[in-house]
Amino acid sequence: MGVHPSGEQFRITSCSHAATIVEVGGGVREYTVDGQPVLQPYPVEAMCDGAHGTPLIPWPNRLADGRYTFGDVDYRVALTEPEKNNAIHGFLRWRSWTAVRHEPDRVTMATRLHPLEGYPFTLDVEVDYTLGESGLTVRTTATNSGARTCPYACGQHPYLSPGDGDIDDCTLHLDAAIRIVTNDERQLPTGREPVKGTPYDFRSGRRLNALQVDYAFTDLARDSGGRAWTRLVRPDGTSAEIWVDATYPFVEIYTADTLAAPRQRRGLGTEPMTCPPNAFQTGEGVIHLEPGDSAGSTWGAMLRGRGHVFVNLGAGPLPPTTSPSPRRVVAAFP
Secondary structure (H helix, E strand, C coil), X not given: CCCCCCCCEEEEEECCXXXXXXXXXXXXEEEEECCEEEECCCCCCCCCCCCCCXXXXXXXXXXXXXXXXXXXXXXXXXXXXXXXXXXXXXXXCCCEXXXXXXXXXXXXXXXXXXXXXXXXXXXXXXXXXXXXXXXXXXXXXXXXXXXXXXXXXXXXXXXXXXXXXXXXXXXEXXXXXXXXXXXXXXXXXXXXXXXXXXXXXXXXXXXXXXXXXXXEEEEECCCCCCCEEEEEECCXXXXXXXXXXXXXXXXXXXXXXXXXXCCCCCCEEEEEECCCCCHHHHCCCCEEECCCCEEEEEEEEEEECCCCCCCCCCCCCCCCCCCCCCCCEECCCC
């Protein structure tokens, strides 16, 4: 058999949990509990579609015209969404990553982003995937290995699985008070709107039906451990869930309407983001990462219901938010 489109496959397991992390893009291709999908997978024989499971670095979401200014210098990167004249989701989705640590229940993927046109900075990135009784935990750490300050933000693009069927019969719970409004032509932000009284108020749970969503949400309610939760409750009562730590003040929800059939609406894109769309232009949420400094962010996924209850909300500390490296770690947000 030839090389898989997503490269080498790194499988990790812990009790009934299993996940596969891939070389191309360094993302999570599948995550199951007792064989039930928590994150919607893509086939091993297929290319990753819709950025499934991939880290979005050094920015998530869209960048208008591929242009930004940093340190009084104007930059332009390649347009990776040319039909909308945008650059999207950073530079690392199609690069090979290396497993610098692989244990039965843990794998750490790493890559170095060398200077390139439009982003003349050096960034070392590690994404650590760990399985345990509380589910899958994903820790992203980026270190500025260059000689000058660089702009940095991050996100990731997992899809919550509806189980059998599509997402229409599922109920979405997302306690977010604000939706970032975008234009139809280029999906660039035009303002912010309270969700109260709109079809995008998921704070008490709302059945998705045929509702199409591709928006970022913010003003997230958090539990006593500092986590904000997105829950996709399936018709059978189980709930596929993603939590984000305080360094992720935005979650993009995408109902996957633009994927090719039969992949449309077969998963709910639930994207942790440290910044809003078009942040490299506005500067909102962009970290000015000094040489030698690191920034870290953590999210996780789990299955709840039918005996799979892994955590009590608000109980227990978050995973550590400091890097084991001796380098100084800077937080994405205070």
